[in-house]
Amino acid sequence: MQIKSLLFAAFCVLTIAACKKDNDEIKGFGSIEIEFDNQAAGSALVFGKDYTNAAGESLQFTTFDYYISNIVLVTADGARFVVPQEKSYFLCKHDDADTREIKIDDVPAGDYTSIEFMVGIDSAKSVSPIGERTGVLDPAAGANGHYWSWNSGYIFVKMEGTSPVAPPDFGNIFQYHVGLFGGFDSPTLNNLKTIKLTVPDEAAEVREGKGAPHFHLFVDAMAIFSSPTNVSIAATPFSHGDAFSATLSANYVDMFMIDHVHNP
Amino acid sequence: MNKSTYLIVLFAWIFASCGEKEHDQPFAGPQLPSNFPPPVYDLSLNPVTEAGFALGKKLFYEKALSRDSTIACADCHISFSAFSHPEHPTSHGIDNLFGRRNAIAAQNLIWAKEFFWDGGVPNLDLVPLNAIQSPVEMDANPAVVLERLRQNAQYKAMFKAAFGTEEITTAHFLQSLSQFMAMLVSANSRYDKYVRGESGGDLSSDELAGLAVFKAKCASCHDTDLFTDNSFRNNGILNDFSFDRGRNEVSQLPEDVGKFRVPSLRNVTVTDPYMHNGKFKTLAMVLDHYASGVQDSPTLDPLLRQPDGTLGIPLNAQEKTELIAFLKTLDDETFLRDVRFAQ
Structure with missing residues (x-):
């Protein structure tokens, strides 16, 4: 019995090893970068510039911030790398370019063809104890202005601007603050959206020791x-x-697309 | 030794030994009464310590938590009224502004699943931020509040004592307030002693009759010995909720219009005025409402619709008297007069 299972184990090891040899370079870990490049009307978004929406209204933006979380990278053969949760919360702010370029380390080497993420903060994190909310999740620091204290939760997408059609009594401003994760013990509206994007052509090649x-x-x-x-x-x-x-x-669920992948 | 010296020495000795006794006793965390369910709040993530409680208490009474340093939590949550606000139908905040809702009693908070009348806050740690940021309550930026505390040597020392570091973080700030609030346990009323079979737990025949009426007609919402089922219900206080849509403002679900959290009835004789808008000054008015004043609207709680089509809860004069007698047994003098909680 024991010999049999030992033989079987050896066979498995050999098989796996053989498989690995087929694509012998793809092992180890590398990094990946994701850039969120905000656009409007076919070119880079500029605050203060005039745009016209589908309703024919003129508008200018002053704020465009959103939370990205729970990132998953998927290879061509469907292997999923779930970015560890504690490293998977980002607040992308239009007027702070550094926040819109995120880097993920310790990614298993492979050819990644899709990326999945959530716009907003998942319900578990949204109700987590305060000790687990640091960085961009700290309601009095990193999340200040992106957190509702009266309806505890993060503002997933915060868009503000001005428009001549907005009420003059409030300075012609418009404000779209979208949040709501579905509720803790009692249900609420749920605006959490999971985005799945596929590369247009070439895969992102993560290799150990390479850029x-x-x-x-x-x-x-x-x-x-x-x-x-x-x-x-x-x-x-x-x-x-x-x-x-x-x-x-x-x-906004379809506001994201992968324009291209750049391999170093 | 003359007589008075002798007396002084004696008193000093008694006093010293009392002090010693108190000092020797390890700090006890929140009381977890045997007649309560297990707490909702995870105390293991934020164990209540003597230093953390002391810091939380200081912060609870700290006016620097408001924009212009005029309002503290304790201004609307007063210890002797079970941390509610007597004489104020709705909360009285900064710049003499009034909110839309009654300052709810703050007691037995580690058993609550959701906070405020609309349940907008799901975790005790996050509760203070709501009051601090509310434009009609304290109207402050919490980042500014934390910076004020960081400039204060006494706070630095107290945070160090409580959390081992002078660094004043959002988490430690809120956790210390939670430690204070976690201690606000009211479970030593005459009713509790009756339920737990302790001495001092005698109920009169009127009170017992009231308890029976209560169990038959009130306990489906005011459930368990917390006297709330933590649900949101429309109790027919109004038929137009355009001024305050209650739970709907948080959930955005149409079925939640006009629903408010079922409040606990502990210490109910001192938490007046009653209801989310402070509409009723007395318990008799509350019972009259349920007996004959319920207003209809699409989300009215089904329990307030009788099979014959009438609204409310049938209550005769005797039942009302008995109910009030019973409700008074929920007053917890040891809690209301607990010097650990008072300023």
Whole structure:
């Protein structure tokens, strides 16, 4: 019996080793970079520049920030690398370019063709004890201005700007703050969205000892205003975690795409 | 030794030994009463220590937590009224602004699943941020508040004593407040002693009759010895909730319009005025509401619809009297007068 299982184990080891030999370079760990390159109307997003939404309204942006979390990298043959949760929370701010280039280390070598992530902060983290909320999750520091204390949770997407059609009494500003993770003990609206993107052509080649491949993502700020539902600033200038936020999150779910992958 | 010297020495000795006795006793964390379910709050993640509790208490009474340093938590949560705000239908905050809701009693908080009338906060640690940031309560930026504390040598020392480091982090700030709030356990009313079979737990026949009425007609919402089932319900206080949609403002679910958290009834005689908007000044008014004042709306709690189509809970005059007699047995004088919690 024992000999049999030993033989079987040896066979397995040999088989695996043989397989590994087939793509002999792909082992070890490397890094990967993901850049969130904000766009509007077909070119780089610029605060203060005039844009026109699908409802025909003129607008300018002053804030465009979003949380990215729970990143998963997937290879061509479907192997999934789940980025360890504690390293998987990012707050990307348009006016702070460093926050929009994220680097993930200790990625198993391989050819990655898709990337998955959540826009927002998952429900488990959203209700976690305060001791587990550091960095961009600290409500009084990194998350200050991106956290609702009256409806405890993070503001997944924070978009603000001005428009001549927004109420003049409030300085013509519009504000779209989208959050809500589904509730703790009692249910709430859930605006958490998981995004799955596939590379347009070449895979991101993670190799040990080589530079990090770079996923260059485009994030279309204008997507929040259309598809499937056209959003009018005149009709809805403010949304702070209300029912309308479901319309906004359904619109922005397709604002991400991988423009290209750059291998070093 | 003359007589008075003798007396002084005697008193000094008694006093010293009392002090010693107290000092020798290890700091006891929150009372976990045998008639309560297990706490919801995970005390193992934030064990209550004497230094952490002392710091949390100081912060609870600290006006620097508000924008202009005029308002402390304790201004609307007063110890002798079970940390509710007497005489104030709704909370009275910064710049003399009034909120839309009654300052809810702060007691037995480690058993609560969700906080505030709308349940907007799911963890005790996060509760203070709501009051600190509310524009009609303390209206402060928590980052600014923390910076104020960092400039204060006494706080630095107290954080060091409580958490082993002078560094004043968001987590330690909130955890110390949680340690203070965790200690606010009210479980020594006459009713508790009755339930636990302890001495001093005698209920009169009226009170016992009231308990029977309570179990039959109130306990489906005011459940367990916490006297709340932690649910959100529309109790027919209004029929138009456009001023305050309650739980719906948090959940955005249409079925939650006009629903508010079922409050505990502990120390209910001192937590007036009652209801989320402080509409009723007396318990008699509350019972009259349930007996004959319930207003209809689409989300009215089904328990307030009787089979014959009438609204509310049928209560006759005798039952009301008995209920009030019973509710008074939930007053917990040891909690209300606990010097550890008072300023």
